[in-house]
Amino acid sequence: KNEVEQSPQNLTAQEGEFITINCSYSVGISALHWLQQHPGGGIVSLFMLSSGKKKHGRLIATINIQEKHSSLHITASHPRDSAVYICAVPQGAQKLVFGQGTRLTINP
Amino acid sequence: NAGVTQTPKFQVLKTGQSMTLQCAQDMNHEYMSWYRQDPGMGLRLIHYSVGAGITDQGEVPNGYNVSRSTTEDFPLRLLSAAPSQTSVYFCASSYDRALEPQHFGDGTRLSIL
Numbered sequence: 001k002n003e004v005e006q007s008p009q010n011l012t013a014q015e016g017e018f019i020t021i022n023c024s025y026s027v028g029i030s031a032l033h034w035l036q037q038h039p040g041g042g043i044v045s046l047f048m049l050s051s052g053k054k055k056h057g058r059l060i061a062t063i064n065i066q067e068k069h070s071s072l073h074i075t076a077s078h079p080r081d082s083a084v085y086i087c088a089v090p091q092g093a094q095k096l097v098f099g100q101g102t103r104l105t106i107n108p
Numbered sequence: 109n110a111g112v113t114q115t116p117k118f119q120v121l122k123t124g125q126s127m128t129l130q131c132a133q134d135m136n137h138e139y140m141s142w143y144r145q146d147p148g149m150g151l152r153l154i155h156y157s158v159g160a161g162i163t164d165q166g167e168v169p170n171g172y173n174v175s176r177s178t179t180e181d182f183p184l185r186l187l188s189a190a191p192s193q194t195s196v197y198f199c200a201s202s203y204d205r206a207l208e209p210q211h212f213g214d215g216t217r218l219s220i221l
Contacts, residue, residue, distance in 0.1 A: 035212075041213050041217075091206075092206075095206055098152075
């Protein structure tokens with residue numbers, strides 16, 4: 001089974017700070033998902049990446065397949081970015097294994 | 109475009125009762141899955157389906173049944189509810205398989221007394 005570890009588990013920052021959330025996994029993969037879960041509970045897919053870097057607005061995701069590590073960065077953080085961020089990796093082609101999530105709180 | 113629709117949003121059951129959590133998607137996705145989310149733990153896969161008539165077990169399948177008679181619907185049945193099944197349940201779908209971007213329902217918060 002692919003074990004997924006996220007760090008930190010909780011992160012509190014001030015508005016405007018640069019945020020980094022890390023995800024490490026134990027078994028080689030072909031792609032990795034980053035998801036966002038808002039306080040209301042809904043989960044949305046942010047990124048799916050297999051190499052290099054992807055950017056969407058103020059969110060940037062990077063992955064290093066050889067080192068089995070991915071990071072999610074948020075530039076110019078805002079209170080509306082407060083959410084739980086989750087990474088997930090495939091176990092085979094049909095199953096996903098999820099990290100425990102990182103709870104991010106951005107204070108104004 | 110409704111996406112993935114889960115019903116009900118909240119439910120309270122007594123131990124031993126049975127119920128069905130509904131999940132429907134209107135995106136013609138082949139892959140559908142059910143997860144449970146418990147405090148301090150990541151989402152855990154209960155069952156999944158790669159197409160109509162095909163289902164398989166995930167990480168925590170005991171106490172749950174599924175069926176996939178149509179592409180659109182993937183209901184999750186609790187046969188005899190137990191307090192350990194108190195959780196938030198999410199249904200998800202994707203075009204083809206777990207390697208595609210996942211679309212999640214809003215979740216069902218289930219309490220077993």
